[in-house]
Amino acid sequence: MIEEKIVKSIKLVKKGDQSAFEEIVEHFQGKVFAICFRMVGNKHEAEDIAQEAFIRAYINIQSYDENRKFATWLYRIATNLAIDRMRKKKPDYYLDAEIQGGEGLTLYSQIPDDNRLPEDEVESLETQSYIQKEIMALPAKYRSIIALRFIDELSLKEISEILEIPVGTVKTRIHRGREALRKKLRNV
């Protein structure tokens, strides 16, 4: 079982075996990265935050209580970092940042594309970037909840623990976020 392996790795890391942390990073990087991406909407930044989250998790591993789910502990570190980043956010000019007044154009689309993708792949990439754009249009407090709920399908209670807000608030924000997205995504 992969979960048992992870539990074992965590124990080893706690005992000071740094190399055992590699397995943990391998196992959780996709989810942590995706959650950060949903929150900040930018791959470079999401990767930066996700890396920082793992490093902080390593440094603070002694404070992780093994009776609780490791994923929620890790996601809490990651979402806190992402929330901090969103607060401090100044305009950034990354390749996939939107150009003002460009109607959804990104710098990527201005770079000539020599290796063409199959049509369905283009479509799904476009759909994905449209979905992300609509998520980014939501207030930040909704984005973290949408990220946690729809990337790792966490329970309302787990989300409430990660974000330290009451379950009732989580519910309301999921409902409102889902309604807002429904109006935007119904024609996809």
Added chain:
Amino acid sequence: MNCNEEVVELMHQYLDGDLASNDEEKLRSHLNSCEDCQQHFRELKQTVALVTANIDLQPSQDFTMKVMNGLPKETKRTTVKR
């Protein structure tokens, strides 16, 4: 039932796996008779599917390596005594 609020609330509870069974019956029978709500419900389910769909998003290949290189050096074992 008031389509605009009560039913929509039930739909969300359903999607959260949070709906009591008698309410589920209430929602089901309402959906059977109301096309607008059926449509609303379909759209919500589609939204969930779109947002949940395993996004083809992976961090870069060297992600793990970068994290491992960014960790503080192991304290006990690598301390050099002078």
